[in-house]
Amino acid sequence: xxxxxxxxxxxxxxxxxxxxxxxxxxxxxxxxxxxxxxxxxxxxxxxxxxxxxxxxxxxxxxxxxxxxxxxxxxxxxxxxxxxxxxxxxxxxxxxxxxxxxxxxxxxxxxxxxxxxxxxxxxxxxxxxxxxxxxxxxxxxxxxxxxxxxxxxxxxxxxxxxxxxxxxxxxxxxxxxxxxxxxxxxxxxxxxxxxxxxxxxxxxxxxxxxxxxxxxxxxxxxxxxxxxxxxxxxxxxxxxxxxxxxxxxxxxxxxxxxxxxxxxxxxxxxxxxxxxxxxxxxxxxxxxxxxxxxxxxxxxxxxxxxxxxxxxxxxxxxxxxxxxxxxxxxxxxxxxxxxxxxxxxxxxxxxxxxxxxxxxxxxxxxxxxxxxxxxxxxxxxxxxxxxxxxxxxxxxxxxxxxxxxxxxxxxxxxxxxxxxxxxxxxxxxxxxxxxxxxxxxxxxxxxxxxxxxxxxxxxxxxxxxxxxxxxxxxxxxxxxxxxxxxxxxxxxxxxxxxxxxxxxxxxxxxxxxxxxxxxxxxxxxxxxxxxxxxxxxxxxxxxxxxxxxxxx
Amino acid sequence: xxxxxxxxxxxxxxxxxxxxxxxxxxxxxxxxxxxxxxxxxxxxxxxxxxxxxxxxxxxxxxxxxxxxxxxxxxxxxxxxxxxxxxxxxxxxxxxxxxxxxxxxxxxxxxxxxxxxxxxxxxxxxxxxxxxxxxxxxxxxxxxxxxxxxxxxxxxxxxxxxxxxxxxxxxxxxxxxxxxxxxxxxxxxxxxxxxxxxxxxxxxxxxxxxxxxxxxxxxxxxxxxxxxxxxx
Numbered sequence: 009x010x011x012x013x014x015x016x017x018x019x020x021x022x023x024x025x026x027x028x029x030x031x032x033x034x035x036x037x038x039x040x041x042x043x044x045x046x047x048x049x050x051x052x053x054x055x056x057x058x059x060x061x062x063x064x065x066x067x068x069x070x071x072x073x074x075x076x077x078x079x080x081x082x083x084x085x086x087x088x089x090x091x092x093x094x095x096x097x098x099x100x101x102x103x104x105x106x107x108x109x110x111x112x113x114x115x116x117x118x119x120x121x122x123x124x125x126x127x128x129x130x131x132x133x134x135x136x137x138x139x140x141x142x143x144x145x146x147x148x149x150x151x152x153x154x155x156x157x158x159x160x161x162x163x164x165x166x167x168x169x170x171x172x173x174x175x176x177x178x179x180x181x182x183x184x185x186x187x188x189x190x191x192x193x194x195x196x197x198x199x200x201x202x203x204x205x206x207x208x209x210x211x212x213x214x215x216x217x218x219x220x221x222x223x224x225x226x227x228x229x230x231x232x233x234x235x236x237x238x239x240x241x242x243x244x245x246x247x248x249x250x251x252x253x254x255x256x257x258x259x260x261x262x263x264x265x266x267x268x269x270x271x272x273x274x275x276x277x278x279x280x281x282x283x284x285x286x287x288x289x290x291x292x293x294x295x296x297x298x299x300x301x302x303x304x305x306x307x308x309x310x311x312x313x314x315x316x317x318x319x320x321x322x323x324x325x326x327x328x329x330x331x332x333x334x335x336x337x338x339x340x341x342x343x344x345x346x347x348x349x350x351x352x353x354x355x356x357x358x359x360x361x362x363x364x365x366x367x368x369x370x371x372x373x374x375x376x377x378x379x380x381x382x383x384x385x386x387x388x389x390x391x392x393x394x395x396x397x398x399x400x401x402x403x404x405x406x407x408x409x410x411x412x413x414x415x416x417x418x419x420x421x422x423x424x425x426x427x428x429x430x431x432x433x434x435x436x437x438x439x440x441x442x443x444x445x446x447x448x449x450x451x452x453x454x455x456x457x458x459x460x461x462x463x464x465x466x467x468x469x470x471x472x473x474x475x476x477x478x479x480x481x482x483x484x485x486x487x488x489x490x491x492x493x494x495x496x497x498x499x500x501x502x503x504x505x506x507x508x509x510x511x512x513x514x515x516x517x518x519x520x521x522x523x524x525x526x527x528x529x530x531x532x533x534x535x536x537x538x539x540x541x542x543x544x545x546x547x548x549x550x551x552x553x554x555x556x557x558x559x
Numbered sequence: 560x561x562x563x564x565x566x567x568x569x570x571x572x573x574x575x576x577x578x579x580x581x582x583x584x585x586x587x588x589x590x591x592x593x594x595x596x597x598x599x600x601x602x603x604x605x606x607x608x609x610x611x612x613x614x615x616x617x618x619x620x621x622x623x624x625x626x627x628x629x630x631x632x633x634x635x636x637x638x639x640x641x642x643x644x645x646x647x648x649x650x651x652x653x654x655x656x657x658x659x660x661x662x663x664x665x666x667x668x669x670x671x672x673x674x675x676x677x678x679x680x681x682x683x684x685x686x687x688x689x690x691x692x693x694x695x696x697x698x699x700x701x702x703x704x705x706x707x708x709x710x711x712x713x714x715x716x717x718x719x720x721x722x723x724x725x726x727x728x729x730x731x732x733x734x735x736x737x738x739x740x741x742x743x744x745x746x747x748x749x750x751x752x753x754x755x756x757x758x759x760x761x762x763x764x765x766x767x768x769x770x771x772x773x774x775x776x777x778x779x780x781x782x783x784x785x786x787x788x789x790x
Contacts, residue, residue: 015628016716018641018670025668032664036655116651121661124634125668125715126641290634291617301651 022127029122066157073165073172083162086227087258088236091155091249093219098151098183099245100212102144102190103197107205108322109296110198111140111191111281112288119297123290130286133293137285141191141278148187152180155252164256175255182248182267185274189244192277198292199284219245233259244270296322310480310500313409320354331355339418347403347431354402361399365439368393372440373447376456379523386519390467390512393440397467398507400435404428404475411557421557422550425472429546432468440464459522459531462538463515469545470511476552477503510548514541565593566629568719568750569614574623576609576774584609585775586623591719596741596751598765598782600758606774607754608723614752615645615721627719641669644717646708646725652696658707659683659692662714669715678714685740686710687733701728709737720744720751726760738763758786 030037055063105111112133114123122132156179159165165172197205222239225231240246240253240260247266254260299322306314331352336345351358371389375382407414407424414424441464448456484503487496502509518538522531569591576584584606591597591614599607612618613625616634625632632639652661659679666675683689686706691699696707705728712720720741726734734757741751741764755761761768761782768785770778778788 015638016642016718018637019672021668021670021672024672025664028664028667032656032660033653117653117656120651121653121664121711122668124640124643124645125665126637126670127668129635 018126020128021125022131025122025125025127026131069157069160069165070172070176071169073160073167073169074163076163080163082227084164084256084258085230086223087159087164087253087256088223088240088246088249088260089219089226090223091252092239092242092245093216093223094155095183095186095248096212096216096219096243096245098148098186099190099193100209100216102187102194103205103212104209106194106198107209108299108319110288110292111144111195112137112198112285112293113140113300114293114297116297116301119290119294123293128286133285133288134282137191137195137281141188141195141281144187144191145184148190149180149184151187152176152183155179155183159252159256166255171255175252178251178255178267182251182270185267185270186244186248188274189270189277192274192279192281195281195288196277196284199287199289202292240266244273247273312504313405317409342417343403343419343424343427344430347428350403350406351400351431351435357399357402361396361435362439364392364396364399365436366443368396369440369444369447372444372460373451375519376448376451376453376523382523383516383520386523387512387516390463390515390519391508393436393463393467394470394508394512396440397432397436397464397471398474400432401428401468401471401475403431404472408476408478408553408556422554425476425549425553426546428475429465429468429472432471433464436464436468437461455531456522458535459519459538462535462542463519465542466511466515466538466545469542469549470507472507472549473510473545473552474504474507476549476556477506478552478556507545510545511541567592568628569632569752570626571610571614572624572626574610574613574620574625576606576613576618577621583774584613584620587769587776589614589769591750591752593718593748593750594745595767596745596753596765598761598768599752599754599771600756600761600768600778600782600785601771604773605771607771609774610771611721611723611752611754615643617645641716642718643721644712644715644719645721646712646723652707654695654697656695657693658688658696658699661696661707662710665711666714671714675714682710682713685713687736702730702733705729706733709740713740717749720749720753722751722753722755724754724756726755726757734760758782 114132114136118132153176156176159175159179160172165175194205197208219239222231222235226236236259240250247270250260250263250266254263260266299318302318302321303315306312306318333345333349333352336342368389371385371392375385375389378385404425407428411421414421417424419427441460444460445457448454448460480500480503484499485496487494487499489495515538518534522534525531567590569589571587571589573586573588574584575582575586587610589597589610599610601607609618613620616625616627616632616636616639627639627643630638634640656664662679662682663675666678671678680689680692683692686709688703688706688710691703696704699707705725709725712722725737729737738760741753744751745764745766751764753761753765765782767780768778768782769776770785770788778785780788
């Protein structure tokens, strides 16, 4: 076809193109349907083989709902805010999804080969939107089982199968309608107000936290009834909560009105989203298709780190340089400076890690206060502490992802792993260690201080072990056959959790021994053992780093 | 006798592009006429691709305007999709479609109708891909993949051709073919906007060249003049 000088005549070629694409891809579509059927079969098989007891328990609970218990009135008081929080969480998840992927999403080849042709965008994009919305509604309906099961377990499921089925039905209907509302709103935002999504997700999360806080307060104290009423009418999340609250015995007399309002809002949003789907800009579609392409490739290789990197690129974690730290003159301070810079350039990760560190300190204090029931808080404290340490180890992770990045630095690659321990140790010491130490001193457990310090080093050591794990090797996928199936699944899982397993596992035992010790002075051996464990973990991390550089 | 110059197809007026504090492209004016080829020359990171993306409507300038046929250019506008062909942007391919089927899809989407198959076969021959028509793109060499990108442009109607380093990965023979192709496109009335590192290609096909350095136009004129002005 030659170039043209006059304006090009544009006949609508949409039907012909879509027909051709369907024809060309018919074999692939058949394979996809067959694959889907296979996965559905596998899921059903797994549920009935391994989760049969759970299905049986749910059926039993539906037929004979558990009777109310002593705590039931307290849970009923918390239900309006608690259910509204869960409902709002459904919306927030959909808006978060729209921030980087969205209901209107096409594959990379379609973006590259069809977006800049003159076919009608509505024919290309609306089917995608409708399929996504249908999936969201199904998933939303399934998510409704969570509040239903919680209410049933709390003895709020009524007196017979009809009551419990009705409760489960309205809970699922509410979340399904919310999902429809979210899908429509997300498509509209993708097309017209993408910037809103950046603000909506954290704001929504804050609101969920606030609602959860109100639920906790309502459970602990008798709050004025007007608070529940305001929450239940505060928006679609409240409307969705009204029917389950009413059927569980709470006060929501106008729940049919609320459900109707929710259904109307969902229908309006779906229609609005359908119109907006055709108007999502090509640049947005192209960027998302690229992100999904990268994520799918990484997920196919079970490379969680690359999946995260692609996601961060999509939401613009490294989009702008907001903060600068002046580079040091001393060689010894170069890596701490680099690690600090990695932390301040991604403030959300820093904030999450700080939050986890504080929560870890709180749970640790709880464990020390109640030694007879210390195990669960201890496990929680150590797991959260490990996650915080992993967040603070971002500089090490970046070097571990690609050894070439540090090729020009004047450090051996194995000693690099040790240098990377400084900033995470300091950060964890400030954010978790200091509060924990202060609580220990106040409550008369000052001799725990060496153990707290050693624990920080152990958790960072474990995080460093994982930071330098390198890429998943092809051999791991092969595995070997055992009577319980191929070993590759276990091998890959172990490869992922080596760091936390080596750090958190022994520390649970050492801390359990320390908090149940009759005399605090007996915690010194645990502290010494922990310090040795920390040194060993850093040694392992250095060894892994060495192997990464010269495999 | 004075010959009236044709109406410009693409006009960029004072376009610039900043990414935060970094100014990737300082204000540039550019007018592209039918049958004219403008080459953008410059080292890596000089702003060539940024300027091309803005000219194709795929990036929004921080300041200035881009118009196509006298109207503001939007990538999503039907006229832009129908008339502006951008090569070298399709980094991915359908894993299950052959080379020929990819081209057929583009030709049909652009209204090729019953002629699409004939057009695709002749384009495959022109781009020296006939032997690979029934192959999946994954099996092509990098040079052949580049030829596929160019073929995708040739099976569709176009008034403006935007090419970002089309000579990349092509062997010397294919580069000569590319130069001949662009001359033919000009002769047929298409406007060509080309970013290249290959000075010989620019000299062979371009009527005007812009030399960019750090986002700023530092040389302008015929390719020879533009390069001479910075030496």
